[in-house]
Amino acid sequence: MGVPGLATVTGVFSDWKRRRAARRVKPGDGHALQRFRWWQLLSRALFHLSLTAADGERETWSVDVRLWGDSNGEVRAELYRDGQHYARSKLPAAFSVPGGTVEVETSSYGLKRCHYVSDAGAVRQLRPDPASAEGRRARLERRRPGLSRTIGFASVVVLVVALALGIPQIVEEISQIPPVAANLGTFTSPIQLPTWLNVALVLATLVASTERALRLRYHWLLDGGLFDGEG
Template identity: 70%
Template sequence: MQRYRWWQPLSRALLHLDLPEDDGRTHRWSVDVRLWGDSNGEILAQLYRDGSHRAGSKLPALFRVPGGEIEVVTSGYGLRRCHYVPDNGPERQLVPDPASAEGRRARLERRRPALSRAIGAVSITVLLVSLVLGVPQVIEQVSHIPIVAERIGSFVSPIQLPAVLNVGLVVAGLVASSERALRLRYHWLLDGGLFDGDD
């Protein structure tokens, strides 16, 4: 497995799971996801055991490991889920590599919990505002498609924002969704709404 490089925070997710096995030793299982895809644009998850490659899969991925399975799912902004689901007992999220963007965000959460909560709250607020302001405008655009207008009529949004504010809304939504992806947070309405093609 390649070492995590300083230039990869936006393009690579690397998470680990330490599992005791039948040989009496604890082995490190790692999931490596290149978020921008391979040369064909396909996003794959690679599974390693103590640094040696064991399996690869298209996403969503399900890897069998001792005592359970590792589930890996992405959204349009990063990882949506990377959890160990044991045959018996509660599931748990894999631990992000300290050098990764997810690892740095987790470190901020440990060291500055109040700041971390504030950033999380701002992310949710931005997504909620984007949803409230953006949905009526999207409905208006869709309702002006001739076939839709003929069947159900046209809709005029009560909210009309200038183009600059709409662009700002989209950019803020992308940043907020990316921040949530660094914490592997996902809600179908917030993170699967206006900005994410993945639901």
């Protein structure tokens, strides 16, 4: 049984976030969408969406995100209509398109959201460009569904193990901070891993979280939101 009024509060908060994101949208300059190159696999995400315009014509809307940011380190989403630059926005972004809104949001490891939300409330993920890392991962899922599920399951296991092993060590480090120790006392983690294993765990976590980001899978606890202030 849900908490009374929780759905209403969540809906109001979501609407507020969407309106705030919409205010960040700036008009585009009409330049052409660049083709995806193989060397951009880790630094760029490109997704497409086919919609019907008011005049009945089919249009292709594309969302291009340079994950490493521009020269100022700012990550933005660029929106294209039929290959022509239409709008840009800081993230998280909410672009108004025919019949709804395209919502774009990143995590520490890639995209966590690139979805079309219709005016009626229906939600669907945009289609990744076949040349992108997300597109290649989607192709593996179509062609080798069993292997894809195994990889996805392994990613979750790695993140759960990393969380279970890492949190006690983080708590121990925090408890060593003088004001914390003076007020709450110190904590000694029952888990003490050698340096090489901690490094291996961090690397495995990066790989697992990146793999999940390629599928736009995200959980605030498993994928870093806990340390980004999300919940």
